[in-house]
Amino acid sequence: MERPMKNSGIEWIGSIPENWSLQPVKALVERIWDGPFGSNLKGNDYTSEGIPVVRLENLRYMQFDESKKSFVSPEKYETIRRHTVRQGDLIMATFISDDVKVAQLPLSYDYAINKADCIGIKPSRHVDLRFLQYALSSPSSYIGLLQETHGSTRERVNTTQIKMLKLPIPPLVEQKRISNFLDQKCLKIDAISTSISEEIELFEQYRRSVIHEAVTKGLNPDAPMRDSGVEWIGEIPAAWNIVPAKSHVVIHNGRDPLDEGDVPVYGAGSEPFKCSKEYKLGPTVLLGRKGTIDRPKYITGRFWNVDTAFDAYTDNLLLVKYYFYLSICFDYKRYISQTTLPSMTQTEYLNMRIPLPSVGEQDIIVSFLDKKCAEIDSIIAAKKQQLETLSQYKKSLIYEYVTGKREVPA
Known part of the structure; x- marks a missing residue:
């Protein structure tokens, strides 16, 4: 039996379950803050070690990229510590050209500074951290925020626009159930995506080795x-x-x-x-x-x-x-x-x-590489399309469950 639904009144959200509410983000969080601007954090403030800084390049869709590390000294941190993000906080990218990138601070960080183009979000005790991350990352939130950037040359949002964004919110017990379900599903999708990405990297390395062999050895x-x-x-x-x-x-x-x-x-x-x-x-x-x-x-x-x-x-x-x-x-x-x-x-x-080599031999090598690289590039393109398909599936799955279109069994 299908559960009763009601009209949310928002086109890009559509119908939501009857027992869910529609709430602005500001009602779901204790605090939202941006990072230090301009001269408060300059290029020469960065150090090789110290207090971590979260930058735009760390934020990917539903993931935090730890491979790119930046730091400031403890002394510099003391001057900008009000921009601190801690465990249990979310960090959101202000640029939303393709999607909304929201990540949790990884367990390897006790705390960090969020840079100016990254927004810190501290959820209230009445909202599941992971559910809020999924809800903000949903395509429906992307469309909602995109409406606020209409006419801008770059799709960028600020703290006020995020606070006013309305999200469909289920009871806390159901939030946790949805989060657990999506965690399991997304983990499987991410594992497949990682495997395909590794295959792409191998083919790109193979392409380079074929080129190197041909242009240096004939x-x-x-x-x-x-x-x-x-x-x-x-x-x-x-x-x-x-x-x-x-x-x-x-x-x-x-x-x-x-x-x-x-x-x-x-x-x-x-x-x-x-x-x-x-x-x-x-x-x-x-x-x-x-x-x-x-x-x-x-x-x-x-x-x-x-x-x-x-x-x-x-x-x-x-x-x-x-x-x-x-x-x-x-x-x-x-x-x-x-x-x-x-x-x-x-x-x-x-x-x-x-x-x-002679021009004649160059011509033969170029013809060989054109054909060989086209074959390799075709394989790489097919695998990149697989990644895109998985990405779209992941986003649609998140949308369907955080808007209540599909229900996780109790």
Whole structure:
């Protein structure tokens, strides 16, 4: 027998069980606070150890990423301690472009500071911590908060908007029952997702090894070899040359476009993020200058690049596509000249020594790699689609149970 339902009066929530109530977040929490802004916490305040700082990069969907650690000194902490999050608190990202990211402080942290783009939430004693996390992470909460950011260039919420967000709330006993059920379901989904992510990483490593083998060893396993004298290259076919890239490569700086248009604009390691009226013509290789320097891109047709990326061209003795495959294999760690923000100069790229087979052999290698990488990329794309399907299933499961569309048996 289906339980009685009532109209919530909110389109993106729909019907809720008759014995549930609709309450604003401010009625469910003891306190909501944001982190220190501006000069209260600057880049030079961070230390290699001390009091942990929760940053935006730590917050993922229903998870806390502990792999990225930041700290401030105990002395600095004393000046901003009112922004402390503790065990039993939730931390929510202010940016909601894709979903609402809410995490619990991991058990390895007794307490921490939440940064300005992370909001601390202390639930009241009458609300189950995990249920509140699920409810805030629900697609219905995402849609509700998105209404508050209408017209903004970036989907960002503040403490006032979060306090006013209305959530469907069951009795405490049912909250705990829903939380326990979703914990079990999400644990299984996360385990499958982790396994698929590991498979993707293995295929990406395999792709890189195939490229490295082809551009440094060639495709003839019987070719006589000799030492290249370059560590990341190793041995090369005896008939190949080792040359400085500047013998065959020209590199240009990027800059911000003057006017908007329909030409895709790239930065270091990025997909197009805006459009320009100005353009350059490919084929070219975009090399990272600052930031994500180890993800070169091969570009054909019209494009524009900002100053975080160089555009590189080759002469008739070095195919652009072959140079692109080479650039994937560069030993970037050796050339990083700034630890806080990885960067490379034109001089460093141009002084690199690279293997140079004949143009005919380059063409054969490029054709082989185009086909092989397309096969690997197809497998990776299919696995990424599996991850997306699992992600959507997890979100729909959370939505159905925290809005009462489906019931956990007592």
